[in-house]
Amino acid sequence: MAGLFASLSLLSLGVAQASAPAMTAAEKEAAKKIYFERCAGCHGVLRKGATGKNLEPHWEKVQADGSKLEGGTLKLGTKRLENIIAYGTEGGMVNYDDILTKDEINLMARYIxxxxxxxPEFxxxxxxxxxxxxxxxDQRPKKQMNKVNLKNVFAITLRDAGKLALxxxxxHKIWKILDTGYAVHISRLSASGRYVYTVGRDGLTTIIDMxxxxxxxxxTVRLGSDARSVDVSKFAGYEDKYLIGGTYWPPQYSIMDGETLEPIKVVSTRGQTVDGEYHPEPxxxxxxxxxxxxxWVVxxxxxxxILLVDYTDLKNLKTTTIESAKFLHDGGWDAxxxxxxxxxxxxxxxxxxxxKTGKLAALVDTAKIPHPGRGANFVHPKFGPVWSTGHLGDDVVSLxxxxxxxxxxxQYKQHNWKVVQELKMPGAGNLFVKTHPKSKHFWADAPMNPEREVAESVYVFDMNDLNKAPKQLNVAKDSGLPESKAIRRAVQPEYxxxxxxxxxxxxxxxxxxxAIVVYDDKTLKVKRVITDPEIVTPTGKFNVFNTMHDVY
Structure with missing residues (x-):
């Protein structure tokens, strides 16, 4: 529920209820499951907020002038919370009226x-x-036993099914669908391109041998009860020797053997924020x-x-800690x-x-709630090399x-670490941007926008003329699938x-x-629609070669 209460002044609403609504044990269990699947990623297990706002029943904060600011879900009350959950906010939270039933929305309004x-800890x-x-x-193949072009395989998350489609x-044919953890957040590749590593939001990590x-x-191994990220060791001489995985709960990272997933070390991330306050759930x-x-950059x-974790000696682990800003999310390499x-x-x-230096190079001010995925790199005709991010909370893409x-x-040095241009989008709610060194197009989605036509489309900019409005491609219509009452969100362009x-x-x-809708990048016409009864709620896609070599 990203962005919940983004535009609300809690103090002005008054106290709606003095105590929490009663709930049965069965209701709490059902709500707990929905919260984990839909809300915890943005608001946190302890509900202290990050990308989304604080969802504790009551909170208070001492401001710089010494005054006390108070708020919390109890101040809003059940009816107001139902409206926010159902209809979303401009801060990046989607409407849940086509995802949850009215009874489930009421349940969540009471639960929070x-x-x-x-x-529990892990x-x-x-x-x-x-x-x-x-x-x-020693029982795995010594060479590739199939004729598939592994460089051009796509690992596609089937979110709600807890599966991965290769x-x-x-x-354009489905090669294999495998069981994984629930809602795989990312797939990463071994240095050789042989192994696919997945991590589910339920903490389950797998190695798939292609x-x-x-x-x-x-x-397989479980990292905790909520996880988001893994990566292998890539430096020369350490290729795939180790795998690191980070968890949302418990707040820690774990190091494993890169070929077997045998656990080696767990390191907690609890501690002080850049503001000097202790946080129990970093x-x-x-x-x-x-x-x-x-x-590894953690x-x-x-x-x-930001932690730079040296993996040359795990017994005597060396870590460089770099102060940046709250709340860190996702990102990618520059060119x-x-x-x-x-x-x-x-x-x-x-x-x-x-x-290279192990230091913070810059903190760049951007529009509201940047969410780059990996971002996208290209050479701007006026400003030279740029890296780009879209925004959950604003209707622009920042270069x-x-x-x-x-x-x-x-000649472009004077512009470094500045936002040199903002590309206008039809609304907020972007999750991913993408381009390719061989392309003249720049793609951006908007799946978190509450408007159906916006969320079901992607937007394609011409990099030869970035002042032109993007071309809208309505992916839902282009798919040829029957119309749906629910919004079918077009998400994550991948080359x-x-x-x-x-x-x-x-x-x-x-x-x-x-479905997966495949477009010709030159003509922007549909080439293929990949659909199957087993293609359930597809989200992230990771091309093997592009993921191995950070091509975006």
């Missing part, structure tokens, strides 16, 4: 007025107890592997701290692969980490000038390895037929 439940021993080595390394990008005749899950939002050092959401750009979305900033050591780009196709997920409800 009750004190949050605190889940130790290294808990990880070890959950670990399953299904196929030992689709052959050359033939060298078998059919893709096979060879190991979640690990995103992790990437440095290209130039044996390090972004801790609530504290605003040089030296700077990691990460959204501090509740602070309306993008932090740039110089992985940020990035440094380059190439002499031909020296194929050749850079001449763009794949869009059409994310319908559980009872609606969903």
């Amino acid at each position: 007025q009750n004190a949050p439940d605190v889940p 130790s290294l021993q808990d990880m070890k107890d959950s670990w399953k080595l299904i196929v030992p390394v 689709v052959d990008g050359d033939t 060298w078998f005749e059919e893709p096979t899950t060879v190991a 979640r690990v939002a995103s992790i990437v592997a440095s290209m130039i050092k044996p390090e 972004n801790v959401k609530e504290t605003g701290q 040089s692969k030296r700077y990691f750009m990460v959204a501090a979305n509740a602070s309306n900033k993008v932090a740039a980490v110089d992985t 940020i000038s990035t440094p380059s050591e190439e002499k031909k780009y020296a 194929n390895v050749a850079g001449d196709e763009v794949w869009i997920s059409l994310w319908g409800g559980k009872t609606d037929q969903s």
